Structures are given as structure tokens and as C-alpha cells.
Amino acid sequence: MKLSKKQFKQDFEQRLITKFATDVTKAGPQEKFAALASVVKNYYSKIWQADNEYKDESKKKQTYYFSIEFLPGKMLKSNLLNLGILPTVREGLEDLGVDLDEIAIIEPDMAIGNGGLGRLASCFMDSLASTGLPANGNGIRYRYGLFKQKIVDGYQVELPDSWLDNGNPWEVRRSDKAIEVRFGGEVWLEDDGKGNLIPQYKNQERVLAVPYDTPMVGYENTTVNNMCLWRSEVPKDLDLQFQNLEYMRQTAMLSSELYPDDSNYDGRLLRLKQEYFFVSAGLQRIMRHYHSTIKAPINQIAEYIAVHINDTHPALCVPEFMRLLVDEYNVPWDRAWDLTVKVMSYTNHTILSEALEKWPEDMVKTLLPRIYQIIVELDRRRTAELLPKVGATLVHNTRIIKDGQIHMANLSIIGSHSTNGVAKLHSDLLKDVELHDFYEIYPERFNNKTNGIADRRWSQIANERLSTVIDETIGKTWRHNLNDLKLLEAYKNDTETLERLDAAKFDDKQRLAELIKERNGITVNPEAIFDVQVKRLHAYKRQLLNVLHILKLYFDIKDNPELDMVPRVFIFGAKAAPGYHYAKSIIKAINEIAGMINNDPEVKDRIKVVFMENYNVSLAEVIIPAANVGEQISLASKEASGTSNMKFMLNGALTMGTLDGANIEIFDAVGAGNYFKFGLTKDEVYAYYKNNNYNARDIYEQNPVIHRILDAFIDGTIPNISMEGPEIFDSLTTYNDEYFVLRDFKDYVRAQKSLETLYRDKTAWTKATLMNIANSGRFSSDRTVREYAEDIWYIKPKQ
Template identity: 60%
Template sequence: MTREEFIEDLRNRVRESFAMELETATPNELFVAIGQIVRACYAKSWHNTRQRYLVNKQRQSYYFSIEFLPGRMLKSNLMSLGLLDMVRSTVEELGFEFEEVLNVENDMALGNGGLGRLASCFLDCLASRELPGNGNGIRYDYGLFKQQFVDGYQVELPDAWLKSGNVWEVRRESEAVEVRFGGNVYMQPTKDGKLKPVAENERILRAIPYDTGVVGYHNDTVNTLRLWSVEVPESEEGKYRSIEERRMVEDLTAVLYPDDSNEQGRLTRLSQEYFFVSAGIQSIVRYYKKLKMPISRINEYVAIHINDTHPALCIPEMMRILLDEFDLSWEKSWGLTVSMMSYTNHTIMQEALEKWPLQMVKYHLPRMFQIIEEIDRRFVTNLTGLYPDDLIQRTRIIQGDQIHMANLCIIGSHSTNGVAKLHSDLLKSVVLHDFYVLYPERFNNKTNGITQRRWLQQANEPLANLIDKTIGTSWRKEPTDMERLMNYCEDNEVLVAFEQAKQQNKLALAKYIEKTTNIKVQPNAIFDVQIKRLHAYKRQLLNLMHILKCYFDLKDNPEMDFVPRVWIFGAKAAPSYTYAKAIIKAINEVANLINHDPIINDRMKVVFLENYNVSLAERIIPAADVSEQISLATKEASGTSNMKLMSNGAITVATMDGANVEIRAAVGDENIYTFGLTEEEVYRYYEQGNYSAQAIYDQDPVIQRVLNAFVDGTIPNIQREGQEIFDSLLRYNDEFFLLKDFVPYCQVQAKLSQDYLNREKWQKMSLINTAKSGIFSADYTVQRYADDIWQIAPVDLHKEKRN
């Protein structure tokens, strides 16, 4: 598309859509018009991609995830299509601010954090590597929630991201399917002596697919993210007469992670999971029928991936279709299902492995329950006599009055992978050891990755352009080519240019912080960043404890040498997670205390930015000097913010947890700050049961002062929250060992501050982190999934053109 063609198309679309001239359009109208042009640009490639998969009978992967976090898509799509520079310069020449147009777009509120962003990175990489892979999820009306701080407290507001529509999605009415809940299912003998399920009094809901094109980078591949929305079929209208009944239906795709602290919330979650799983599996089978192949070969053409336990019902739902709709035997159906399914485990914390009340599943998903019950029965029967009975009982799907979804995922799939080497090793040796005994061949590791296209090329143009100038542009398609930067570790001109790029980003973030919070921060200070879901094991509280120590040190000795630092937090806490919300309140009150203390005189600032999401991350990450990755060893499966920050030249402060272990191996001990308990030490405490937070507190006056600040009035306005935090550490013995790791954490922070003053050393560390980050590209992660688990291959979409 030429500049002239773009302007003409833009002018016509503004006229047709808004009955106005281009010169009088607002950024809102410009965004919609440009979005329509961009979608039209990839429409043919999208159609051709789908047709090529169909004609070639291509084996495809389907990535089922309860979360997707694509972020804003206009800039990303323009970059992938090679139109970004032309469109930006043209919009600016027309007298508009391109950044204002980009900011009109709402983030798709389809996720909470790393899980959803990982899923979106994978879809981006599948398309960019020309691999046939699709996403399947829920089109939430309001997503998670919009976070605001009121008097320091987190307040959850609806995130109405769809209020202005979504220019990227296509509603595919003709591909709607029915999803059935409740009622009574019983088995009826047929004439040939088989049993056939008969359902009565079911509730039928209509699942409508909304497809979004996932545009590959500088190629003609456009894959599909399919999101499902709920409606009441016309035939069922009479069953939903009251407002309450209507609301129950609408709630199904209203919000991500409805509050599960009550029965209704748990039921909504379960219903959500079955809804998008059933709709997605039905959609896959319907597509497979177009290939005109026997159902007995479906596993040769379909790979289904279960991202965490939320889509675990893929397994019994596929069984239901093969058994009930195609009349296959149990043995044949089970063989096909297991060979199609693969599962990624994202946690080692038992409380995070989903379990559902047996009676809830039996009542609301009766056919699913029957199939799960039979899977469980056959599992026990097949293993009895081969393995000890206690091992079989520990690995059953149904235990007591609960259904264990992780157990279902492992038993019903051919592959179970962790997401970092340490995590995968812990799955085999500790968390899922019993299953590893049963199925050692099914376990493997796939260390997570990120897409540098968004997190470096798009989010950090000053650095990306500098890398181009220094080593050429090949890294944009092969991220490991960034290692060529290692040739410039001693090049002072390049090191200074890297620092200038960082400073440019810090100035931009400082401006944003002042605009949104009225807090003025010094861009020459260390920007110390912790951005991730607010959870006790991620230990934002340890960060806060160190901030308090620094504050007390400065108050006691205002003339001391202190390297200025700005601590930046971004995090949401689950609405029912009161302890996490107490920590948010404490951080905000400490921020108020420090930011308004004249004795501190701008040497310390604490900033908690509201409503952390992908777009906010794109502002923060390029400006970060320090990346806080301080979860208790053995608790974080992988982490991906560690990779995003590393690729942008931030130096990691890390426990030996998750992918931090592999980051240290990549950059070397001298280019990362590690501290804290190791995996072995954590498990030794668990085994011996001899950890005493009280003893550490009693022996360390610094820790006493920091902890007492939560309850003695030093930190204002947190009487209840401060007591809850204080009790969690002392009365309840510090579950995540913050007090044990506090002193070594403070020590590495002190060393970090001194190293920051040595600008040449810091610049070199920063460059090395960027240079070594290419191995953490999701391009390579996805390729390993494609080769080892899904067995999908790139599709040559240019074959016809050459012929």
C-alpha cells in the first residue's frame, strides 16, 4: 500500500463510517478507520491461510486457554504488515498525533497476567513461524476488572473494553454451536446390545464464535484466535423468563475468574470452563469433517493443547463426541483422545491445582461426570496389580468428594510439560512424582518465552533502532542474532548509546508517572520495577520491607550517601484475596509516607501504577533499570516478566526460582544479582519443620523495626492491614520465608546501588542482558512444542505463487 492509497482509503472510510471529512476526525474515528484498513490488508491472507490448511489437510494445533492477553493490536499489526513507518509518518503529516490514535484502543481484557500473555505470545509466534496453530478461549464482556486505588485500597470496576466495539473481530454466526448443561443423562440399551446416553431436561446455550486474525511477522500467514460468547437459542427463550435466569446466562461470559469464594461463583467458573471447551471441541470436529477423512484418523490432523487445568474438560468432551456422536468404542475413543491431548502445568502449588466438588460436576455436567467416572474406574482397574495400591489411590481423578483436574489432564494426555527446567524437575521429583513413576515418557520441559516483536521491537523503538544500527536487522526474525551485541561490550560509543536509549525511555515513563499520579520522579534515579500478579509467594512484601529499611536508614542519617531510587509496582490482586489487597494498601501508604517526607528530598520515591495491563507494561519495561524476580525458590513456575525486562536491558535481582536459573546461566553470575534460599534449602525446612520466623525476628533489630512499623503507627492508615501482615510473618510463621531471605536481599540491593554508580560497568551489564535474551524468544519455545508435542510443520503459503 502506498502513502497515496492509504490517504485515499482513510478519507473514504472516515466519510462512510462517520459522515465527516478526514480533517475533522478525532483520534477515535481515525483509530476505527485505520483499523478497518489494516484488517482489509490482511483479509486475503487470512482467507488464504485457512484455505491452504483445508486444501492441504494440514495438521493443526489448537491452544485452549482461559486467558489471552493480546494487548493493543493496531501498532502490532502495522509492524507485522510492514506498514508502521508509512502509516505513522502519514498520520503525523496529516496533523494528528499518532500516539493519541494508538491510545484510543482498549486492551482486550481477556487475561490476568503471565498465563494470558504467554498464550498470546505463542499465537503470535505460531503465525510468525508459519505454523498452523489457533487459539480457543472466551470473549469476556468485561474481562478481569479495572483497578483503581481509593484511599490506597484496590477497588474493582468493570472493564468495559467492548463498549466501543472491537475492530479486529469477526462474528461468525454460521459457526455457532450448542452447549448443554444440567438435566438428567441415563444409559439406554440399543437393539444391538450397546448402551446409548439419553439426555432429558437439559439447558441449551448457544456459543457464538468471534474470530480475530493473528498476523504473522512479514509473511502471509494469518492464524485465528477464536473466542466464544454466549446467547440463548430461540428454541430455549421460554426457559429464561426472569431477570435472574437471564443474568445467570449472561454471567457465563461476563468476567474472567468470577469470585469463587461462594458457591455461585464456583459454579460460574466451572460452567465457563465447560462452555468454551465444548464449543471449541465441537468446532474442531466440525472442521475435521470437511476434510472427508474417517473419524478414526482425527488424531493425525488435530493436536489439542490444555494450557493449565482450566480446559481439562477437553478430554471428557472429546470422549463424549467420539462415543456418543460417532459410536466409537471406549478403547478406540480413548486412544484417539490421549494422542490428541497435551497439557502444560503452570504451578507447583497444590492449592492452585484445580479441584471441583463431585456433586457440582455430577449435577451440572452429568455426561462429563459419567465419562470422568469411567476414566477413573478404568485407570484404577488397569493399574491394579502393577503398582502399589496407595500410589494408585493418590493419582486417581476422583478422590473423596472432589475431582482433581490436573490428574485428569495427565492421565488423559500424551504429554505433560513444565515451563522452566527447575519447574519441570520439581514436577518429576516432588509435585507430580507419582505420575512420573507411572508415565515417565510423558514428562518434558518447555521453558517459556516471550515475543521480542512486541516487547522489544514495538515497546522499545529507541533500543530496537540502536540494535539495528549496531548489528543489522536479522535479529528481528532470529532473536538469537542479538548475541552479536557481545562484540560491543567494550565499545564505549555503543555502551553510551545504549544508556541514552534507556534514558529516553525513563524520561517518557517519568512524564507518564507525573501525568497519572502527580508524583515527580528523577529520571537519573534507579528505576526498580516489580510488575506481576499480587500474590504472597511473589513476595512484593519483601520488596516493601527493603524499602522501609532504606527509609529508616535515611531518616536516621539524612547525610548518608544514598543512590536515588524509584520503586515502581504494577499488580492486581484477585477480588477475594484479602491478604494481597492488604499488601497493596500497605505499599500505597508507604508510598504516601515516603513521597511526602521532606527529609527524603526525592532520593526515594515509591510509585504503584493503577490497572496494570499489557499497554502499561509496554511503558514500564523499556524504562526499567532493575527487574525484581524475588519469589521464594520453588514457587514460580517460570516467569516471563523476567525475560521481558532482561531483553530491554534491565538487570535482574533474582532468587534461584523458575526461569531465573536459566537467565543466570545465560548472562553469567556477574550480570545478575542472586540471593536467597535454594530449592534444596526450602525443601529441607519443609522436611524438618524447624523454620522459626520468631527466632529471626528476636535476633535482628533491623527486622524488628521494619515489622513493627506495620503495627506501631509508623505507617499510617493500615491498622487492620498492618496487623494482618505482621501476623502472617510471626504468628503464622512466615510461609514464604521472607525473614530468612531479608538480609541477603538487602545485601545484594546495596551492591546493586554501588554498581549503578560505575556507569561503564552498569552499561556493560545492561548490554549483555539484552544480547543474551534472544534464547528466551517464544519463537523457539513454540518451535519445540511444534516439533516435540504437536507434530505440526510450517506451511508454505507461497507455493502457489511460485508455481
């Protein structure tokens, strides 16, 4: 949009008066933020309205992306950038004596996600709007985010993430579009005299789902898509006798907390209830819109609507869509099933068995009786149809209901026309191993869509310094087409360009060093290697392998106090699930090791270890640009894709990685010498599984370096881990090291030595940095969503 600095200043000052009855000299930071957000919202509202009218009038097919979590982070700068007014607003505020960055920091992270899954969903929302593709997000408006992490005496402590305390300036409450969702009670089928079985309900619990719409502004275009988040409320017409405190509390809980504790029955029931809540509300809203606006026959709905199931949490889309078609729109069962499969598509995000959701039959039957009936009938009909075609073994292995449980991944695959993995290795594993029986039956449904990232946030917003260097080197076309970063390769031997890239990285490292000093009280050297591992704390991501290497370096210094080594700053950021005791023990160990090393005078500044609490999108936007190395060290075959690896690459960090997830495609993109590869391959991992011949205890007994490191966890070397140390030690020895940390340790140390050698050659290192940036174009989520649009959803961009 076109906006003069003069006009913006007038708008901003006027909004302070009308909203807060104050002026810029007297307004506080929160008032300035609220006024600025209100001005920006006004700027895009006309574009939003026009785009909504265009979509309604053109009746183009739209995608609805169902995800239990979204992790957008802060929206202010993103909206300013995408509207094309970020420099104008920054300069206008400066004229008024206001620093945009000081205002932006006031905004709370919209942190209604856990990690990669929610961040991917948000990257997709950004890219769908920025590529002009008509799409909508659908999720839950959690009152509290995952949790706010505090580190107290080295331990993770979870506090409520009350991100809505001051409201959300970007959302629009649509109370007139509220929808009722029903749970429990009794349901039975009665013949209507015409051969149709009509469901009858009794004693159901009613919950009102109120949509809050948040606009997703496209980058310098006229598309503004919608992310709908649902809040649970008590229906206004409910008899007062039913509005007791317990009912009101349970209703509020539905949209209160992301991932409630599932270690007990009530917690699991609440999770299942949340999943149906946002699925039913979202699909009912789609059907209302289709009926009121599209006005096409119901049997043509697949020509106008695509519904995407992001991981298994929205798997109930399949039976709920069937319920709506069969019960509400009187579509015959077989026709309804055909429409459902055409409308639905599914992304699998994991091969970890504990992450593939299964729900007890009795729980589903009690909470969702009609949905249970539909699932049973789907399973029965499919079994009868396929038995004579493919045989009992394949049918049994792929049933929706098995051993008293409903398998949500199976439901998603069977009820969709497309199932995709999120990196080539992951998709191959799904077809060849984990979902091979399904692939045998439905080979045409399987495909790969390698993940991507919204480069606007992770470069243009998070790293303005680097973005400016790129602009001045190759022009600005890369901001619209990330593949144009390839033009940087022509400058890989240009001394001036390399020096400017290095200076930009140093600035980012200084910024992070200041934050570390402020938050952790630790002084770090910006000249050191910033070696970063930021992601969810989980055993398969192997933060522990990183820790063992840090201890090796520490013991090397203790053995040789004059050891010449390139200084290292090891930076961790990670949250452990509240009920995941082992992961929390690793966090405690990291913090105690940090205290031990950082305060040892013999170490000096050669090693610093920093654990940054409450890792979120905003913190990532400071850490990732400053990284020299991104640790992507999961056991091969365990990480579906990873997206932090792509963010590090885009920001000129080199990958230390296994041949896992999208690492393989990153290695292929950047070329030899520009990454550090180590560890077992997927085939070697599966050979160990097949032969059952891995013996971690033997490695511990036979390798004196590993022996010494592991003993540090149980002999008092590492302080204050009398409980956690033995737990970690036993996991790697007694319980045979599930993720082969000890097996990969030697090769990891070799790769780390190669890293240190390359870093000593400043020119060679910066060339490798340039090559990573130059080849990151293929990992834009713009590319990913275009592939989804063309191959799965069949939607077209706005012309």
C-alpha cells in the same frame, strides 16, 4: 505486504468518508482509530482468506490451544508491524496531520486475562503465526476483563473493565458457526439392541455459543491464524416460556466475567460452567471442521488435530472429547481413549496446591451429568488396569476422583500424551516432587518447555528507541531471529554503542517519569535507579520483601540524614484478586509507605515509591523499557517460570532474583556479574519443609533491623494501616512467614548493596545492560512454540 504511502493515505481518507461521512480535519480520535483499524483489517483479510484456503486444501495438522484467558493488549501497532507497514502508516498519517500514537492510545486493551497465563497464551498466538505454524486459540469472549483497578485512599477498588463499549474492530462474529452447549438435566444409558449404550437426555439447559474470530497476523509472512472466543447467548428457537429474565441473565453471565468470585457455591458453579462452555464449543467446532473439510476417517483424527490444555481450566477437554467420539461418532471406548490421549497435551503452570483445580463430585454430577459418567468410567477402568501393574499406593495417589473431588490436573495428565512444565526447575520439581507418582507411571510423558515472550511486542513495539539503536549497531536480522542479538556482544567495550544504549534507556525513563507525574502526581528523577516489580500481587511473589527493604533504606536515611546513596525510584504495579484480603492489605501498606516516604523532607529525592494503578499490557509497555532493575524475588520453587523477567532482560534491565523459575536459565544465559542473585535454593526450602525447623519469630527477636522494620507496621510509624499492619506483622511472626521473607531478607539487602555499587559505575552498568539484551534470544516464544510443535504437537510450519 507492499504499500505505498500515497495508497495508504487514499485508503484512510476514503474510509473516513464511507464509514463516518467526514474527513480527516473534522474526524474525532475515536473515528480516526475506527477508520484506521478498518483499513488495516482490509489489508490483512486477503492474506487471512488465502491462508485459510491453504490450510483447508493442504489438510496439514493443526493445533488448537485452549486457554481460559488471553491477554493480547492492543492490536493496532502489532498488526501494522507484522504486516510490515508500521513506518509507512506512521509517515502517511503525519502527512495528514495525525499522530499514530495519539490514535493508538484510543484502543482499549484486549484484557481478557489475569496475568502471566493469559499473556503467555497471547505471546504464543503471536509466535505461532510468525513462525508459520498452523494453530488456533480457543477461549471466552468476556464482556468484562478482570477488573479496572482504582486506588482510593490507598485501597484497591475494583471497577468493571468494560473493554467492549466501542466494539472490537478486529473480531469477526460467525453466527452461522454457532454451537449449542448443554448443561444439567438428567441422563441415562439405553441399550440400542446392538449392544451399544446410547445416552438419553431430559430437561437440559441449552446455551448457544457464538464464535468471534480474531486474526493473529504473522510477522512479515503469509500466515494468519485464528483466535476463537466464544460468547454465550440464548438459542433463537427456544420456546418463549423458557426465556425468562433469570435464564437470560445466567446465560449472559457465562461470557460476562473473567474468574467470577469463587468464595461461594454459585460463583464456583459459574466457573465450572464457563470451563465446560468454551471446551465443549471449541471441540464441537473442531469436529465439525474435521468432518466437513478434512473428511478423513475418525480414527485418523490424531494425524490432523492436536488439542492443548493450557493449565487445568480446559481439563474437561478430555472427557468432552471422549463424549463426542463415543456418543456422537460411535467410536468404541478403548479406541476413543487411545485417540484422546494422542490428541491431548497439557501444560502445568503451578505447584501451588490452591491453583490445582478440584471440583466437588456432586457439582460436576449435577451440572454435567454425562461428563461425570465418563470421568467415573475413566477412573474405574484405569484403576482396574493399573492395580496389578503398579500397586494400590500409586493408583490411589493418582486417581482422578479422590475424597469426593475430581482432580483436574490428574485428569489432564492421565488424558494426555504429554505433560510439560514451563522452566527447567519447574519441570524437575514436577517429576521429582509434586507429580512424582505420575512420573513413576508415565515417565515418557514428562518434558520441559521453558516459556518465552513475543519479542516483537516487547521490543519492536514497546521500545522503538532501543530497537533503532540495535538496528544501527548489528543490522535488522534480529527482528526475525532473536538469537542474532548475540552479535551485540562484540560491542560491549565500544564506547559509542554503550552511550547510545544508555541514552535510549534514559529516554524511556523520561517517558515513564512523565506518565508517573501525570497519573500519580509524583516527580521522579530519571537519573535514579528505576527498580521495578510488576506482576500479580500474591504472597509467594514477595512484594513484601521489596517493601521491607524500602523501609530499611528509609530508616537508614532517618538515622543519617546526610547518607550518601544512589537515588532510587521503586515502582510497583499489581492487581490483587478481589477476594484475596491479604494481598489487598499489602497494596494498602505499599501506598501508605509511599505517602510517608515521598512526603518526608529528610528523604528528599533519594527514595521515591510509586504504585501505578491498573497494571495491564499497555502500562507494561511503558514501564518495562524504562526499568533498570526487574524484581523477580519469589521464594525458590514457587514461581513456575515467570515471563516479566524475560521482558526486563530483553529491554536491558538487570534481574534481582532468587534461584526460581526461569531466573536460573536467565542467570546462566547472561553470565556472572550481569544479574543479582540471592536467597534460599529450592533444596534449602524443601529442607525446611522436611525438618519443620523454620522459626520466623526467632529472626524477628534476634535481628534488630528486622525487628524495627516489622514494628513499624504495628506501632503507628506507617500511617493509616491500623487493620492491615497487624495482619502483615502476624503473617510474618505469629504465622511463621509462609514464604520465608525474613529468612531471605539479609541476603536480599546484600544483593541490593551490590546493585547500588554497580550502578555507580555507569560504564560497567551499561555493559551489563548490553549483555542482558545480547543473551535474551533463547527466551523468545518463537523458540518455545517451535519446541512444542516438534516435540508435542507434531505440526510443521508453512513452507
